[in-house]
Amino acid sequence: MTEKLVLIGNGMAGIRTVEEILKKDASRFQITVFGEEPHPNYNRIMLSSVLQGDSTVDDIVLNDYNWYEENHIELLTGDPIVKVDAEKQVVYSQNGLERSYDKLIFATGSNAFMLPLPGADKEGVIAFRNIKDCETMIETSKKHKKAVVIGGGLLGLEAARGLLNLNMEVDVIHIADFLMERQLDEQAGKMLKTELEAQGMRFHLKKNTKQILGKDRVQGIEFTDGTSLETDLVVMAVGIKPNIALAQEAGLTTERAIVVDDFMQTNVNQIYAVGECAQHRGIAYGLVAPLYEQGKVLAAHICSENESLEHGYQGSLVYTQLKVSGVNVFSAGHFQDSKETKAIRVHDEFEGIYKKVVVQDNKVVGAVLFGDTSDSTRLLSMMRNGDDISAMSKVALLPSESGEAQVSPVVAMADGDNVCDCNGISKGAICSAITENGLTTVEEVKQCTTAGRSCGGCKPLIADLLTLTTGEEVGNMPEPLCGCTEYTHEEVVAEIRELGLSHPREVMNVLGWESDEGCSKCRPAINYYLKMVDPIKNADDPTSRFINERAHANINHNGTFTVVPRMYGGVTDSGQLRKIADVADKYNVPLLKITGGQRIDLFGVEKEDLPNVWSDLGMRSGSAYAKALRTVKTCVGEQFCRFGTQDSIGLGVELEKKFEYINTPHKVKMAVSACPRNCAESGIKDFGVVGVDGGWELYVGGNGGVDLRGGDLFCKVKTKEEIIDTISAFMQYYRENARYLERTSHFVERVGLDQMKQVILEDEEGRKSLINRMEIALSTGKDPWKEIVENEELQKEFKKKQVEVLS
Numbered sequence: 001m002t003e004k005l006v007l008i009g010n011g012m013a014g015i016r017t018v019e020e021i022l023k024k025d026a027s028r029f030q031i032t033v034f035g036e037e038p039h040p041n042y043n044r045i046m047l048s049s050v051l052q053g054d055s056t057v058d059d060i061v062l063n064d065y066n067w068y069e070e071n072h073i074e075l076l077t078g079d080p081i082v083k084v085d086a087e088k089q090v091v092y093s094q095n096g097l098e099r100s101y102d103k104l105i106f107a108t109g110s111n112a113f114m115l116p117l118p119g120a121d122k123e124g125v126i127a128f129r130n131i132k133d134c135e136t137m138i139e140t141s142k143k144h145k146k147a148v149v150i151g152g153g154l155l156g157l158e159a160a161r162g163l164l165n166l167n168m169e170v171d172v173i174h175i176a177d178f179l180m181e182r183q184l185d186e187q188a189g190k191m192l193k194t195e196l197e198a199q200g201m202r203f204h205l206k207k208n209t210k211q212i213l214g215k216d217r218v219q220g221i222e223f224t225d226g227t228s229l230e231t232d233l234v235v236m237a238v239g240i241k242p243n244i245a246l247a248q249e250a251g252l253t254t255e256r257a258i259v260v261d262d263f264m265q266t267n268v269n270q271i272y273a274v275g276e277c278a279q280h281r282g283i284a285y286g287l288v289a290p291l292y293e294q295g296k297v298l299a300a301h302i303c304s305e306n307e308s309l310e311h312g313y314q315g316s317l318v319y320t321q322l323k324v325s326g327v328n329v330f331s332a333g334h335f336q337d338s339k340e341t342k343a344i345r346v347h348d349e350f351e352g353i354y355k356k357v358v359v360q361d362n363k364v365v366g367a368v369l370f371g372d373t374s375d376s377t378r379l380l381s382m383m384r385n386g387d388d389i390s391a392m393s394k395v396a397l398l399p400s401e402s403g404e405a406q407v408s409p410v411v412a413m414a415d416g417d418n419v420c421d422c423n424g425i426s427k428g429a430i431c432s433a434i435t436e437n438g439l440t441t442v443e444e445v446k447q448c449t450t451a452g453r454s455c456g457g458c459k460p461l462i463a464d465l466l467t468l469t470t471g472e473e474v475g476n477m478p479e480p481l482c483g484c485t486e487y488t489h490e491e492v493v494a495e496i497r498e499l500g501l502s503h504p505r506e507v508m509n510v511l512g513w514e515s516d517e518g519c520s521k522c523r524p525a526i527n528y529y530l531k532m533v534d535p536i537k538n539a540d541d542p543t544s545r546f547i548n549e550r551a552h553a554n555i556n557h558n559g560t561f562t563v564v565p566r567m568y569g570g571v572t573d574s575g576q577l578r579k580i581a582d583v584a585d586k587y588n589v590p591l592l593k594i595t596g597g598q599r600i601d602l603f604g605v606e607k608e609d610l611p612n613v614w615s616d617l618g619m620r621s622g623s624a625y626a627k628a629l630r631t632v633k634t635c636v637g638e639q640f641c642r643f644g645t646q647d648s649i650g651l652g653v654e655l656e657k658k659f660e661y662i663n664t665p666h667k668v669k670m671a672v673s674a675c676p677r678n679c680a681e682s683g684i685k686d687f688g689v690v691g692v693d694g695g696w697e698l699y700v701g702g703n704g705g706v707d708l709r710g711g712d713l714f715c716k717v718k719t720k721e722e723i724i725d726t727i728s729a730f731m732q733y734y735r736e737n738a739r740y741l742e743r744t745s746h747f748v749e750r751v752g753l754d755q756m757k758q759v760i761l762e763d764e765e766g767r768k769s770l771i772n773r774m775e776i777a778l779s780t781g782k783d784p785w786k787e788i789v790e791n792e793e794l795q796k797e798f799k800k801k802q803v804e805v806l807s
């Protein structure tokens with residue numbers, strides 16, 4: 001008879017154990033999984049990425065409901081086990097279900113540790129542990145501005161970064177005198193603080209919180225030194241507490257967590273524990289790599305038909321990396337100085353790089369790297385293998401960077417070394433998968449081997465391995481468009497062209513999308529590609545657009561909208577200003593603001609007022625919400641400036657009028673300056689024009705936002721017409737060849753200026769046909785405000801209470 005296996009806890013460690021069991025013997029157990037959270041197994045690590053706006057909740061599901069069904073696993077979500085009768089071998093759930101078991105696995109994880117402060121039960125005081133916490137933070141950021149994170153460890157800093165991305169002001173309260181003191185030494189902790197302050201975080205070190213202030217909802221926090229801070233949200237990130245109450249009641253031996261032996265066996269026969277709720281040789285781990293190692297051992301043990309395994313779980317070497325973009329921090333092993341250890345340190349104050357390698361008995365036992373973490377894989381491998389470094393010159397442990405191309409650390413790795421620690425996948429396993437299955441992208445390796453499926457930190461190494469194994473450069477190899485498909489952006493466009501596809505649903509259907517509805521990544525992309533390929537025949541699908549593009553205005557955190565009328569070249573007149581003033585009075589517009597793009601924002605307009613506001617303004621949409629041309633900033637130029645040699649305003653207005661409603665892969669900004677003093681900041685725009693003696697210079701791929709980049713000089717021409725034609729050809733080339741949501745700054749780097757110059761400047765025929773195709777696309781451009789103002793049917797959308805958000 002099939003044995004019954006019950007798993008308590010539908011999290012990362014428990015389900016990984018089940019996956020390992022299925023790999024070994026899929027028909028061995030009849031499996032039931034109870035999960036307290038109302039979700040299938042998801043990647044908890046990636047909650048930081050969801051909060052930081054880089055992934056959606058759908059993106060982070062590891063095993064969807066189909067997976068359980070396909071593997072004949074009974075999944076009971078939102079129904080925690082409340083009692084275990086170890087003698088009768090039965091578990092009881094909150095909803096009154098009972099299941100008997102032959103083997104029982106506890107994988108109940110941890111709870112966030114909540115400081116028992118007066119006021120900690122107020123609304124707005126939360127942890128950062130699950131999807132619900134993540135959603136609460138996102139919702140709170142729409143209504144409130146100030147957030148406090150208590151705890152300057154990994155979790156606290158990742159939460160703080162996410163809250164900054166949600167446009168909140170963030171104060172981090174930390175008890176120690178430098179950040180991440182459990183993972184870093186003082187020098188690295190201080191450098192980290194400087195880096196994160198530059199990103200906008202405010203730190204309060206050596207601070208102890210006394211109480212949470214406020215009525216029902218948190219309004220502030222008070223510290224033991226008598227000072228206080230106002231806040232609308234408190235996120236506690238001060239460590240975790242293994243979830244062991246159920247195990248204690250069931251009679252299992254617990255200390256900090258459930259005590260297990262090398263085979264994850266508890267003191268009670270047939271009951272096992274794995275993951276954060278388990279304590280092995282005195283350690284309860286809080287990172288996935290060790291938990292997955294435990295899962296592998298447990299699966300092997302319970303599938304081994306009682307034949308004893310040679311080795312059980314021996315404990316893990318722990319290492320961490322902070323997942324905050326723009327910051328490279330790595331820490332591993334015993335990195336603190338002691339009497340028994342000696343350290344090699346490199347501190348480059350010019351480059352902001354700090355490296356420390358700790359050595360004991362001629363072996364590397366720990367490391368801290370800040371600013372440049374490229375040595376991490378090599379050092380980890382030395383620690384794991386216990387390499388004897390007595391024959392090595394110690395400074396060779398931290399090779400200085402020369403101008404020579406860096407050799408990937410995977411080259412020096414042995415076949416048995418893990419490339420992906422989270423999932424325990426070795427270099428040898430990845431190489432075999434690549435050659436045996438003809439894999440060519442990181443995504444394919446991830447699907448095939450699970451490497452890269454958790455924190456994603458190993459993806460650069462996987463890319464290097466692909467390059468090494470296939471001999472092709474894969475660093476820039478396109479990934480699939482999204483998780484719904486294996487097709488890359490380029491392949492989707494090619495299929496649309498070849499099969500004459502005309503609607504997003506048709507594309508998803510014909511190309512065998514995994515989900516009928518697609519997702520927030522693929523739907524807007526397909527919609528864009530369809531219109532780009534055939535602007536005349538293919539209609540726009542508004543349901544595949546994001547909320548701002550459906551409302552033709554920018555949504556604000558309180559649900560109101562911002563209206564930005566067009567002001568060609570940043571030029572306005574008294575008539576427009578009067579109309580804006582009248583509209584502001586009539587609709588109680590709370591804020592009027594001059595933008596960096598030289599126009600006027602009307603903030604705080606109610607959704608149902610939008611069509612009337614547009615009608616009263618009588619101005620055209622400024623596309624401030626669209627993946628299209630936004631603004632053309634101009635300097636005053638020859639009209640008034642004593643340095644001006646060219647008509648910058650005239651050219652700017654002409655460019656804006658020509659290209660105003662053309663869809664592009666991402667937003668496009670332009671600027672025209674009439675002399676090299678460059679008052680319109682042409683160097684940081686997608687297309688920047690600068691007047692010079694006897695003509696104009698065109699700069700491309702500039703960006704003044706997150707990825708600050710100076711534009712590249714593309715060409716120098718004599719006439720205004722040549723500039724307009726070149727921009728026309730370039731923009732069409734960008735429209736046809738960039739991936740959706742790829743800014744020109746990245747596109748230029750990916751494709752290379754030489755290639756672009758060849759097509760746009762040197763190939764006369766190619767240039768002409770690009771300009772022709774641009775003209776066809778331009779002929780379909782319409783002012784969306786005018787369309788809605790003139791169509792009562794379209795206005796009904798704005799009367800609905802909620803605009804459905806495609807997030």
Ligand SMILES: Cc1cc2nc3c(=O)[nH]c(=O)nc-3n(C[C@H](O)[C@H](O)[C@H](O)COP(=O)(O)OP(=O)(O)OC[C@H]3O[C@@H](n4cnc5c(N)ncnc54)[C@H](O)[C@@H]3O)c2cc1C
Nearest residue numbers: 009011012013035036044080081108109275276286287288
């Ligand atoms: C935001 C965030 C970022 C992180 N980033 C990283 C990282 O970059 N790298 C890294 O290695 N680690 C990271 N971690 C830690 C990592 O996510 C955890 O170590 C890992 O998820 C623990 O897995 P687990 O299965 O033991 O516990 P969990 O994932 O907590 O799963 C346990 C599950 O059991 C359920 N449960 C509890 N009691 C019961 C019951 N009685 N009945 C039924 N179900 C129950 C819980 O609801 C939960 O769903 C991060 C954690 C967070 C919160």
Ligand SMILES: NC(=O)c1ccc[n+]([C@@H]2O[C@H](COP(=O)([O-])OP(=O)(O)OC[C@H]3O[C@@H](n4cnc5c(N)ncnc54)[C@H](O)[C@@H]3O)[C@@H](O)[C@H]2O)c1
Nearest residue numbers: 151152153154155156173174175237238239286321322323
């Ligand atoms: N990138 C990653 O690997 C990653 C990211 C997030 C979470 N995690 C894991 O999730 C778990 C939770 O993370 P964490 O950062 O909460 O735990 P942690 O133990 O690493 O850090 C908690 C921090 O809070 C500080 N602290 C404690 N009490 C405080 C108080 N009263 N006031 C202010 N600060 C206080 C501590 O000094 C410590 O630095 C850990 O197991 C961690 O490894 C890992």
Ligand code: SF4
Nearest residue numbers: 635641644675678679
């Ligand atoms: S860029 Fe030159 S022409 Fe234009 S405003 Fe500045 S100084 Fe005058």
Ligand code: FES
Nearest residue numbers: 420422454455456
């Ligand atoms: S190391 Fe985290 S996914 Fe590979």
